[in-house]
Amino acid sequence: MFSQLADRFDSLFRNLRGLGKITDDNIQHTVRDIRRALLEADVNYKVARDFIERVKERSEGTKVIKSVKPGELFIKIIRDELITLLGEKPVQLEFGKSKPAVILLAGLQGSGKTTTAAKLGNLLKKSGKSVMLVAADVYRPAAIKQLQILGKQIDIPVYSENSKKPVDICKNAVKKAKSEKIDIVILDSAGRLHVDNEMMSEIKEIAIITNPDETLFVVDSMTGQDAVNSALAFSEVLDITVTILTKLDGDARGGAAISITEVIGKPIKFVGVSEKMDGLEQFEPQRIIDRLLGFGDVVSLVEKTQSVMDEKEAAKLEKKFRKNDFDLEDFKIQLRQLEKMGPMEQVLGMMPGMNRKALKGLKIDDRQLTWTEAIINSMTPWERQNPHAINGSRRKRIALGSGRSVQQVNQLLKQFAQMKKMMKNMGKMKIPGLSKMSANSINLMGNN
Ligand SMILES: Nc1nc2c(ncn2[C@@H]2O[C@H](COP(=O)(O)OP(=O)(O)OP(=O)(O)O)[C@@H](O)[C@H]2O)c(=O)[nH]1
Ligand SMILES: [Mg+2]
16 A cells, blocks of 8 residues: 555655754755655645645754654654644544435546445445445446446345436435335446546436435546546535545555545545455554554554454463464464465555565565465474474475475474574564564565
């Protein structure tokens, strides 16, 4: 997510941390670097300009403060301003009293409306609401079918008609939902190029007729500066309430999307992080920014860990860790849990202080988990408890049994030994236990 910006901030902050004091010179220097980073990430130039103005103003005010760590103070200012830019708190969708509540999705062609409609339906359904999806795109031949397939996957009814009039379809759908006492209706509109006046007036009419509780502007985070223009065009005809950024999983820049918040003055509510039906996350500015700035995302990490890890098991492992009698059997258990947490790069990205450059160098291959597990599986219980005592012939046997090379077995054992050494020191640190454990295991797998 925003990986290019994150990289830039990474090196910027490394320099800042060493600052002895804040001077005009280094303020100039830093804001220039920030500006460049923002522009390269496709942040709208006006937004970037205003942003650095604010940072500059505030950092000038701190020149006189005798801070212990001036660099950290500077970093804090940047963080605060980014939070101001993206919003302090996550926003909530608001539904009026009358049922059904109506959600209208609008956005450019291919921005992800249909997928998001289904993902959102899925999310709302999980929160206990009854949902109806409405196929109001009668222009693209396969559009209705697409929504029907998604609806089936998540077991949500899809309303469609043979009619060629989206406005009528939406009106009828809301009526039907009302008679069936459905809580929420999600209208999937046709994709449009904003130059297309006819379609723009159509969506306007849909909005007038259905009077949506929420009008969501869906935008592909990979679109460049044009995203800002289309956001403006849509906000002229529609009363957009929140923005949804899609395809953040594939995005390296995303700056244009950041700019939208500022330009149309509407917060981001959700982000799409995969094509799958569970790939819609609540947008939480502070967390995203902390991740962006390399502070890690301990909250998400801990939540993720908790969701897959048995608490008792975790406590047991942690204890072993502290006592440093963690063996390869324990390690295997932990690998399984790591596997459940999702792609390794995502997990790693949440760790505080995780150097992104190093992360890139690692070339994390999720198959490593399986391979490492295969090697451990080929060991006898005694070998798992006494990895230091595994001799040459045993190594050969393990390699054969697991289908990996002797070299890979050697590497695993060597790194496990290193990890145990490291653990002695880590035991004294106060990072939430689990993330620490994971950090170790990943270290171990990286070069396997
Ligand atoms: N990786 C990823 N792909 C996404 C995401 N959201 C949507 N997509 C993909 O983007 C493509 C377009 O998505 P649609 O939902 O069809 O977009 P749309 O806005 O409905 O398109 P039109 O109806 O043609 O305007 C599809 O291949 C989706 O699977 C996301 O968050 N991540
Ligand atoms: Mg669509």
